Amino acid sequence: MSxxxxxNHHPFAAVVLAGGxxxxxxxxxxxxxxxxxxxxxxxxxMIQQTVARLEDVMTDDSVWVITNDLLCGTIExxxxxxxxxxxxxxxEARNTAPACALAxxxxxxxxxxxxxxxxxxxxxxxxxxxxxxxxxxxxKLASSGAKMVVLGVPPTRDETGYGYIELGAAVTPTTVGxxxxxxxxxxxxxxxxxxxxxxxFLRSGNYAWNSGMFLWSAKTLADAIREHAAxxxxxxxxxxxxxxxxxxxxxxxxxxxxxxxxxxxxxxMEPRSAxxxxxxxxxxxxxxxxxxxxxxxxxxxxxxxxNHECQNQNVIxxxxxxxxxxxxCYVFAPGKTVALVxxxxxxxxxxxDALLITTREGSQDVGKVVKELKSLGxxxxx
Numbered sequence: 001m002s003x004x005x006x007x008n009h010h011p012f013a014a015v016v017l018a019g020g021x022x023x024x025x026x027x028x029x030x031x032x033x034x035x036x037x038x039x040x041x042x043x044x045x046m047i048q049q050t051v052a053r054l055e056d057v058m059t060d061d062s063v064w065v066i067t068n069d070l071l072c073g074t075i076e077x078x079x080x081x082x083x084x085x086x087x088x089x090x091x092e093a094r095n096t097a098p099a100c101a102l103a104x105x106x107x108x109x110x111x112x113x114x115x116x117x118x119x120x121x122x123x124x125x126x127x128x129x130x131x132x133x134x135x136x137x138x139x140k141l142a143s144s145g146a147k148m149v150v151l152g153v154p155p156t157r158d159e160t161g162y163g164y165i166e167l168g169a170a171v172t173p174t175t176v177g178x179x180x181x182x183x184x185x186x187x188x189x190x191x192x193x194x195x196x197x198x199x200x201f202l203r204s205g206n207y208a209w210n211s212g213m214f215l216w217s218a219k220t221l222a223d224a225i226r227e228h229a230a231x232x233x234x235x236x237x238x239x240x241x242x243x244x245x246x247x248x249x250x251x252x253x254x255x256x257x258x259x260x261x262x263x264x265x266x267x268x269m270e271p272r273s274a275x276x277x278x279x280x281x282x283x284x285x286x287x288x289x290x291x292x293x294x295x296x297x298x299x300x301x302x303x304x305x306x307n308h309e310c311q312n313q314n315v316i317x318x319x320x321x322x323x324x325x326x327x328x329c330y331v332f333a334p335g336k337t338v339a340l341v342x343x344x345x346x347x348x349x350x351x352x353d354a355l356l357i358t359t360r361e362g363s364q365d366v367g368k369v370v371k372e373l374k375s376l377g378x379x380x381x382x
Contacts, residue, residue, distance in 0.1 A: 011114040012139055014054045015103040018047050018067040018075060018121035019090055023367035023382075024296045027354035028332070031382060032070045036121040037078060040300055041307075047121040048078050054119070056132050057139075065121075066090065066099040085244075092257040097225075097267035098232060100214070102256075104221035105233075105240035112219035115142045118264070120212045124303060126290025137174040137181040138285050142215040148224070149215040150186065150269070151287040152208025158198040161295050161364060163210035163265060164190045165284055166201075174285070186282035189270045211287045214264065220281075224268045232259045232267075297347045298360040301330035314340060328360065354381060 022035025029035045036047045044052070051063055065087045067075050072089040079087070090099065100118050107114045117135070125131045134151065142149045152165045168185030175181070189210065193201065201207040216224075226233045235255045242251040260267075272282055292303050304315045312327040318338040321331075326340035333350040347363050349356040358366060373381050 011111055011143075012058065012062065012117065013103070013107055013114055014058065014063045014117045014119060015100065016047065016050055016063060016065045016119050016121050017096055017099055018065050018071065019093055019099065020122070021093075021370075022122065023370040024364065025300075026366055026370050027349060027351045027356050027381070033074070034071055035294075037071060037074045040294060041124060041304060045078055046123075046294070047075060050119055050121045050123070051079055051082070053125055053128055053131060054117075056128075057135055064088070064103060066103070068093055088252075090256060091253040094256065094259045094261045096212075096264045097229065097262045098236065098256065098259040100221065100264045101225045101229070101232065101236050101267075102239060104216075104218045104225065105236045106243055107218035108222045109240055109243070112217065112222075113143065114218045115139050115215055116218055116221060118212070118214045120293070122294060123211070124290075124292045124294055126292075126307075128289070130289035133176055133179065134181060134285055134287060134289060137176040138215045140176060141174045141183065141283060141285070142217060142220075145281075146220045146223070147216065147281055147283055148220060148269070148272070149283050149285060151211045151213040151215075152184075152284040153211050153287040153291045155202055155207060155209050158195060158202045159209065160192055160195055160198050162293070163192060164198075164201050165208045165210050166190065167206050167208060167284055171283070181285060184284045185280075186269075186284050189265055191265070208284060208286070210265065211291055212293070213287065214269075221268070224272070228271045229260065229262070229267050235259055297330055297349065297356075297358070297363040297366065301328075301347070301360060304330075316340070330360070 018036045020034060020036065021031060022029035025035045028038060037045045039045050054063055063082055065075060065079065065082060067087065068090045072087060076084060076087055103116055107116060138149045138151060141147055150165060165186055166188040168187040171183050171185060173180035173182050235258055239252050239255055242248045292299060294300050294303060301315050305313050311323055314323055314326060314329045316331045316338050318331060318333045319335045320337045322339040324341045326343045328345040329340055329343060331338050331348045345360045347358045347360055356366065370382050
């Protein structure tokens with residue numbers, strides 16, 4: 001496994017997580033055509049946009065992708081610039097902790113000081129120049145001692161679909177390009193709160209949304225896995241030891257499914273900020289670059305409505321459209337004429353074999369449709 005260096009000359013490897021199923025974007029998102037390989041907001045897929053954003057920060061092609069068997073072929077087609085050996089296909093989905101940890105153990109064997117950046121494959125960034133600035137600051141901070149760095153998004157609403165970061169004291173800013181980037185200690189991670197807690201977090205002014213973007217050295221993360229996920233660590237170390245040997249695929253497919261299915265937040269970040277105590281090695285930088293994780297049809301509607309001209313906040317992706325006394329709707333029906341009459345805040349998505357009708361508020365629960373279809377044995381629709 002190889003890494004490159006950033007323009008700050010710190011060894012750096014970007015790991016793009018692309019194994020999710022994107023069930024809240026059903027019926028467009030399916031197991032073999034998940035959200036990250038869809039063109040939701042432009043001509044390029046979400047993962048293509050993610051990799052393109054990293055190019056300006058890397059001095060060589062040291063991007064790695066961790067996905068699954070069902071998406072591997074599509075991702076290889078969409079990212080021909082990434083060598084095949086650097087697209088790792090999980091034999092079984094095990095959440096983000098094993099994926100991040102595998103990258104750490106692979107890179108630790110080559111250069112323990114390499115900074116690893118973890119990037120979800122399905123986010124949008126509005127201000128790419130600012131993203132590059134914050135990323136360089138995060139790489140610099142993560143390379144200075146055994147530090148773990150998370151990018152925290154300044155919250156704009158009492159969102160219940162995101163994890164939150166409680167911020168601790170401010171510390172010495174990290175200077176990049178002549179600008180002092182503020183740095184805060186992390187006090188605690190909280191997974192998706194209910195509405196009342198989310199509202200309290202927003203009012204306090206002392207919380208950030210967890211963007212899912214983390215940075216740390218290979219050794220720092222590997223040691224954290226050894227400490228907090230002791231059963232998983234030896235499995236992943238054996239897989240890393242087999243890298244670039246004829247036995248790698250066999251070892252990978254045999255041992256990886258034995259890892260606990262757990263997120264990196266639960267496995268490492270939350271234990272290090274337990275009981276509300278400020279962990280000495282956890283830091284947060286502001287992800288103030290117009291971030292959106294497009295986690296639902298409602299989030300996609302909000303993003304497109306803000307960034308494109310539309311009548312009465314109606315986002316209609318169709319052949320032609322008629323709008324009468326309607327507002328706040330999202331409709332996807334390519335090639336069809338869509339007529340909205342007297343409706344508000346609905347979501348309608350049509351594919352060749354399925355039709356979804358819900359509300360923007362109800363779009364958070366679209367993933368339940370996939371579970372129901374699975375229970376009915378309709379795997380052809382998921």
